[in-house]
Amino acid sequence: MQDEQRVVSRRVFLAGSASGLALAGLGVSEDVMAGPVGSRKRSALKEAGPMLPPVPAILLSVKGKDGQPDEVSVVWTFVVNGSPPQVGVSVDHTHVAHGGISEHGQFVLNVPVAEIIIPFDHVDMNTHTVGDKYKLSGLTRGKAIMVDAPTVEECPIHLECKVIKAVELPPKRTLFIAEVVATSVVEGICDEAGRLKVAAANYFGMTPGSGEFYTMGKLVGHIGETVGRSDIKY
Numbered sequence: 001m002q003d004e005q006r007v008v009s010r011r012v013f014l015a016g017s018a019s020g021l022a023l024a025g026l027g028v029s030e031d032v033m034a035g036p037v038g039s040r041k042r043s044a045l046k047e048a049g050p051m052l053p054p055v056p057a058i059l060l061s062v063k064g065k066d067g068q069p070d071e072v073s074v075v076w077t078f079v080v081n082g083s084p085p086q087v088g089v090s091v092d093h094t095h096v097a098h099g100g101i102s103e104h105g106q107f108v109l110n111v112p113v114a115e116i117i118i119p120f121d122h123v124d125m126n127t128h129t130v131g132d133k134y135k136l137s138g139l140t141r142g143k144a145i146m147v148d149a150p151t152v153e154e155c156p157i158h159l160e161c162k163v164i165k166a167v168e169l170p171p172k173r174t175l176f177i178a179e180v181v182a183t184s185v186v187e188g189i190c191d192e193a194g195r196l197k198v199a200a201a202n203y204f205g206m207t208p209g210s211g212e213f214y215t216m217g218k219l220v221g222h223i224g225e226t227v228g229r230s231d232i233k234y
């Protein structure tokens, strides 16, 4: 097939394809000439990396170790189980949060919103050695309901966690698996049944591979769509 013909037939395919229409609706900057992502040539990058966009980037707060200031730091976070609610964080041995979690076995995961992206970056870019990171970032320290740990009040969702297992990960991280013993939200974040109203706040995720932060974009589906269910929320 000549190149010109190939381009034309791809255009025709895209115009009529579900993915083409869906992408147009999503506002995805799809290169029409390149075709749907599933049909393009794949190649390995020079460097392997955890390119899993998006990943929740959360503010972890924990009581200081041995009378040290309370710590707030940024961690990647993942859900381990919905019921019982269990989450995981991996914390570098060099980070002060590591000492606090190891000593107290409890912490809070504070879900940030785009409005605090600058304090969020201050937390990430500064080490505890410069002093109290609450003071430095301007974030407000609060008190958790069920665990002995500080919170970040600017965050609309708090997950209060107790460590149930710590796994050493060479070269220098510990994976803490924790049970969520309390979840609290500010007004307007959930409906009366406790279901999250996602559009009520500007949540964001980090995109490993580009180091950027993106808010949620559009609703594109829900769990159980193929079996006619919309009640599953986890």
Ligand SMILES: Cc1cc2nc3c(=O)[nH]c(=O)nc-3n(C[C@H](O)[C@H](O)[C@H](O)COP(=O)(O)O)c2cc1C
Pocket: 057, 072, 073, 074, 075, 076, 077, 089, 090, 091, 092, 094, 095, 096, 097, 123, 124, 125, 126, 127, 128, 129, 206
């Ligand atoms: C998006 C993002 C994710 C991060 N995830 C982790 C993580 O999972 N574990 C970790 O130990 N540090 C992580 N960091 C880095 C630390 O949060 C940060 O450097 C830390 O707050 C430094 O504080 P400290 O030196 O006072 O401990 C992450 C940073 C960013 C920007």
